[in-house]
Amino acid sequence: MEVYTVTVATGTSEYSGTNNYIYLTLVGEKGESERTLLDNPGLDFCRGAVDKYKVSSSSPLGSLLMVRLEKQKYWVEDNWFCRYVKVEPAGGTHVLTFPCYRWLVGDMKMEIREGTAKTLRDDISPQLLAHRKAELQERQKTYRWVTWAPGIPRCIDAKTESDLPQDVRFDNEKRSDFKHSLHYALLELSLKKLALKFGKSWTDLDDFKRIFWKLRSPVAEYCMDHWKEDWFFGYQCLNGSNPRMITRCTKLPENFPVTPDMVQRSMAPKTNLDVELKAGNIYILDYAIIDGIPSNTIRGKLQYIAAPICLLYQHPDGNLMPIAIQVEQTPGPSNPIFLPTDPPFAWLLAKTWVRHAEFQMFQVLSHLLRTHLVMEVFCVATLRQLPAVHPIYKLLAPHMRYTLEINCRGRTQLISADGIFKKVVSTGGEGLLVLAQREYKTLSYRSLQPFHDFADRGVSQLPNYFYREYSLMLWEAIHSFVSGIVSLYYQSDHDVQEDEELRAWLSDVSQEGFKELPNFGLPQDLSTKEELCTVLSVAIFIGTVQHAATNNGQFDWCAWVPNTPCTMRQPPPEDKDATMELIMATLPDVSQSCVQMxxxxxxxRAQPDAVPLGHYAEENFTDDQAVELIDKFRGELKEIEEHIIKNNEGVEPPYLILLPSRMENSITI
Incomplete structure (x- = not known):
């Protein structure tokens, strides 16, 4: 008779415990233990419990391969979340850990493997090979691809979040918080009887201060005080909500007839536009992709969209300054070029049209498409093609938390035909999809790699570009960590090439997820360890750093509505006779402003259950070397955090969005 000490850990979130029957069987290379009822129903397996039991076997089991868990209804159906099982043989010198981190829903049986990460070539046991195959077959039935709309990345086959498997759903606390936080925000504004004033314009710019109450942040208030200033306009091109738009300009576009005389007064002494173009000090924002996008109609009133071109000058004093703006793409008498020397209201209105275009670009393209939707492709492919024991699954699992549910909620509540965007955003409805489809046609794997992105945009030397500086530091830390993990389990390039599960994963990403994008540029076959490290680093970077850069500061930059308006209610100006009345009639109305805020x-906002980058609440890796690499990664992130904090001492406004401690390990919002 062999007796094993078994430790079973229940999840810590609300409703993780169960009062159902839980049975456990140890599966070894020489046989199975007795099927053992572990608890008295209703007494053990409480939320957060770590319970110990004795499990016997009449004959030696040899090396333990798996643990079989079974849940059966006792009185009422009651799901159970198992964190892990640990097994210690009698007189044993070591404890085996079997990570689970899954829900047992209904009467079901689940087999979980010992935590050592193994690629397909590492498994020689027919039983373990059969388990790998069966796990993937079941997952591929559960997680299926679907096309939500043509011309954008494919996604999980789920009409609403309720169609998702429990394993990828929000925890109950997250679900409750998500539901109530928006209601709380709208209630705060409704208490001031503002949100109900549909169609009513603000009287003047100071009126927007009426929605600054409990919902506020230091950067949002700084923005409120400085949004009219040209240097602050330029600062936001570098470190605002859409920091990946600005590009070095070496030659003016033909449809942007700016002459040196027009901008001479904006230049430093003894220089001119032609000289500064050659010197590399001229930059451009060109929103041509928005040109002709269908405009939304909100409560029967047509909204307006423009596709501006904005020229900026890197001044010797260190500030990036806007020097010319054309509000629409086609030049002509009714589409003047606005200059800082124009009447103040005219220049302010022109800058506001640029900032309105920024709202559309960052929300729909930089945020939704290039982080949420791209990351969903990696999530679905990983769930379909990599078993839980695979080292790459273990690496990516923490970076997939909640992403499928938040994306489902986005499709049903935010960007749907009757979602929030349709109610308050100028590109809501058809325009949003057309815009995403245009960008998707040009989306490239290269552009998702930050070092290539900065080089291709010619912005590697721009001063005070904190987004570039910090994101490259974080990229290097992520890539170093990923390289360490990959090298633990792949000794050579040949090992990567021979991993059939890895090849299936990459094929699912490129052939299914990015099915309509044949020129995406992702390698069709991974031939080297370095190629694998880059792909994995891109996925993790998108789900952490890039998402934080576009999501976490949106209240800072958009709460003061005139700075980044969600919609425009009057057509673009055809002359420079702007007035305050025109500006107020153009900006979002009272109700739209409340919803935007x-x-x-x-x-x-910071999520209450956030797991910061580098922190792994679920310990999927049990290998000592892998755990050491995780600890090293955390140490590097701590050093980056200290560097960012030191760099921001005395800086106004501070750029703290990319602090690792404020950055989630996955896209959860």
């Missing part, structure tokens, strides 16, 4: 607070 509420939704950007709801989406940009």
């Amino acid at each position: 509420a939704i950007t607070w709801h989406l940009g």
Whole structure:
């Protein structure tokens, strides 16, 4: 008779415990233990419990391969979340850990493997090979691809979040918080009887201060005080909500007839536009992709969209300054070029049209498409093609937390035909999808790699570009960590090439997820360890750093509505005779402003159950070397955090969005 000490850990979130029957069987290379009832129903397996039991076997089991868990209804159906099982043989010198981190829903049986990460070539046992195959077959039935709309990345086959498997759903606390936070924000504004004033314009710019109450942040208030200033406009091109738009300009576009004389007064002494173009000090924002996008109609009133071109000058004093703006793409008498020397209201209105275009670009393209939707492709492919014991599954699992549910909620509540965007955003409805489809056609794997992105945009030397500096530091830390993990389990390039599960994963990403994008540029076959490290680093970077850069500051930059308006209610100006009355009639109305402030607070605020980058609540890796690499990664992130904090001493406004401690390990909002 062999007796094993078994430790079973129940999840810590609400409703993780169960009062159902739980049975456990140890599966070894020489046989199985007795099927053992572990608890008295209703007494053990409480939320957060770590319970110990004795499990016997009449004959030696040899090396333990798996633990079989079974749940059966006792009185009422009661799901159970198992964190892990640990097994210690009698007189044993070591404890085996079997990570689970899954829900047992209904009467079901589940077999979980010992935690040592193994690629397909590492498994020689027919029983373990059969388990790998069966796990993937079951997952591929559960997680299926679907096309939500043509011309954008494919996604999980789930009409609403309720169609998702329990394993990828929000915990109950997250679900409750998500539901109530937006209601709270809208309630705060409704208490001031503002949100109900549909169609009513603000009287003047100071009126927008009436929605600054409990919903506020230091950067949002700084923005409120400085949004009219040209240096602050330029600062936001580098470190605002859409820091990946600005590009070095070496030659003016033909449809942007700016002459040196027009901007001479904006230049430093003894220089001119032609000289500065050659010197590499001229930059451009060109929103041509928005040109012709269908405009939304909100409560029967047509909204307006423009596709501006904005020229900026890196001044010797260190500030990036806007020097010319054309509000629409086609030049002509009714589309003048606005200059800082124009009447103040005219220049302010032109800058506001650029900032309105920024709202559309960062929300729909930089945020939704290039982080949420791209990351969903990696999530679905990972769930379909990599078993839980695979080292790459273990690496990516923490970076997939909640992403499928938040994306489902986005499709049903935010960007749907009757979602929030349709109610308050100028590109809501058809325009949003057309814009995403245009960008998707040009989306490239290369552009998702930050070092290539900065080089291709010619912005590697721009001063005070904190987003570039910090994101490259974080990229290097992520890539170093990923390289360490990959080298633990792949000794050579040949090992990567021979991993059939890895090849199936990459094929699912490129052939299914990015099915309509044949020129995406992702390698069709991974031939080297370095190629694998880059792909994995891109996925993790998108789900952490890039998402934080576009999501976490949206309340800071959008709460003061005139700075980044969600919609425009009057057509673009055809002359420079702007007045305050025209500006107020163009900006979002009272109700739209309230919703913009509420939704950007709801989406940009720190999440109460956030898991910061580098922290792994679920210990999927049990190998000592892998755990050491995780600890080293955390140490590097701590050093980056200290560097960012030191760099921001005395800086106004501070750029703290990319602090690792404020950055989630996955896209959860």
